[in-house]
Amino acid sequence: MLQSGMTEKSDRKKEMTRVSKPDFFFSPRTVAIVGATPVKGRISNIILESLRRIGFPGRVFPVNPKYSSIEGMDCYPSLTDIKEEVDVAVFAVPAALTPGLIRDARDDIKGAVVISGGFAEAGAEGITLENELRGLSSSVRIIGPNCMGIYDTVSRLDTFFISFERIKRPQKGRLSIISQSGSFAVTAMDELAAEGIGVARVVSYGNKADMNEADCLEFLADDEHTGAVAVYIESVSDGRRFVAAAAACSAKKPVLAIKVGKTAEAAGAARSHTGAIAGRYEVYRAAFKKAGIIELGGYEDFISACKAYGMGLPSARGRRVMIITDGGGIGVALADACAWARLQAAPLPKELHDEMKKTVPSYFAVSNPMDLTGSATDGLFADSLEKTMAGDHYDIAIVAPMWGPPALSDNLPKLIADKARKSGKPVIICTPGGEFTRSRMELFRKQGLPVFLTPESAVKAAMVLADGKITQRAPV
């Protein structure tokens, strides 16, 4: 082992890394894959493949004493043998070997992504190993263990060990996602990719031996590539630091969070009513409020919110919603869902009402929801959207075209998108239906409009856009 005689070097390194923030994880120039293998389907081989696919612009160093080269790249026997400084070393080797390997390389690497499981989640032995990792975090910043690591469309780093065939990667966008659960991050990425929605940075930090949600939020708050942040939480590591980091971030961009494990029992042995009622989730909600975090109730809410912000829609300036549809029933269902979400689908003010009367055929009832009926045309949808969203009458529009009326054509999505852009306000599409309708959803996505199958999910998206309004918040 190389441990003896290295103390001085590591002390110097310790000072260096502690003052520098872990931002280098998001702009690495060099990446090493420890335990790299040419065997297809193995985790470390998938990561090599992922890096190639995403087009990582820096240098990649496979590390494995068993090979001299892997897929045309020089393979190094150890991290210490690499001549350049390694920004991020990815460890996909058995848990028991990991702390020793990081310790040996602590002067050669800035950060480690520990993919391997078998740490604190696996029992007593694993807890000891994780404590060893934590001890090393004063010289090497660590993401993980038991995680997917980073998928980053800005730096073009991808340490996710799931093949592209199974899980699609989203394109570049402005939404960043940070998650304790690797599978949650992966599933959200796959859903967003299928919706044509992009992401900036995705971080899965697993057991959080070192880097946690607060570290990520501190970085993302000032990250110019991130327009909104979605967080998946099982438990936070340092409550007050989390609240401070999230508050600083939410003062600059919307922060959305889902907390799972809501029904866990209240803290035992409480003698007051307050103690008995103050379950974990109530306290989390209180923390979210303090931090200006938009609370998401479940998986569907999480995806709806990611779709709204991932499409790059602006936050709404208020809670006034205009509903435009050619299906009366769906219009009313949307209005009901708005009321439940504390959004106001108020009738048109008189001047706007009079103006709309001139726009649409005389037999139309002008109201909110605006029902264009079976006589709807592309033009009527576009004109109604343009007129109602001009001026300061409404903050958000939900447009719900039912594809029945024969006059509606494939040009409709583009017309709506043009008017939406012109208004500068968020416009959401809701198209319930079957085969034909679903085949048309892609047309809206291509135009950069978030499209939802149900009134409830569309309204949920509208709600988070209204909640995302950045306002002055109470100091933490």
Place this chain on the structure above:
Amino acid sequence: MDNEKIKNIVKDASDAGKKTLSEPVAKEILRLSSISVPIFCVVQDMEDAVKNAEEIGYPVVLKIISPDIVHKSDMHGVSVGIKNSGELEEKMSFMILAVADESPTACIEGFIIEKMAPNGVEVIVGVVKDEQFGPVVMFGLGGAAVELMKDVAFRLAPVDKNEAVEMMREVKGYPLLAGFRGSSAKDIEAVADVIVKLAGMISETDGIKEFEINPLIVHEHGVVAVDARAVLESPGQIKAA
């Protein structure tokens, strides 16, 4: 708020090995936090009780003081609306027998004779220290049913007045305070003030794990904390200031 005195009270109780604070001590902390409590005194026997009740003036409330009885009213440990000395003697005898029957091993430290507060809307204001997030404050409507209804709102402490008012508006029962079906509007400002003060008190006081006013009676003008309880942190949990 008199921080030093509150800290000393908590330290003395903790040093004496106590896990909870008795009602008179909890109310002393409220008084030191400038939260209004009814006039009361602690008595040990019947003669003492009658003498003090005369001074306080009827109607009075009689309550038992025991570290072993958590929910006093469940154990016949509270008697309200006592109008004269005869009634006081009768209720006190009954209480001693009932408590002896319900919890024979309970240590009885004495009795409280307290000025009966006029009717109003009953609310609960509590604070608890969470392991992860530190002090948290809760507001809810209504006395004993609060655990059933859970019509409550939480915030991380400390809170400012705006946050306190926002908490009150969050609960479904808020119209009962704001004036509902002809009932008068209650003193919302005064409740907000109590929320702010209690949240501030726990944020600044080591050693208290839970502190709860239940009920706080809200009138058109002013509020009064008619019952309070406190749970102390076990000595290992108390962090150095």
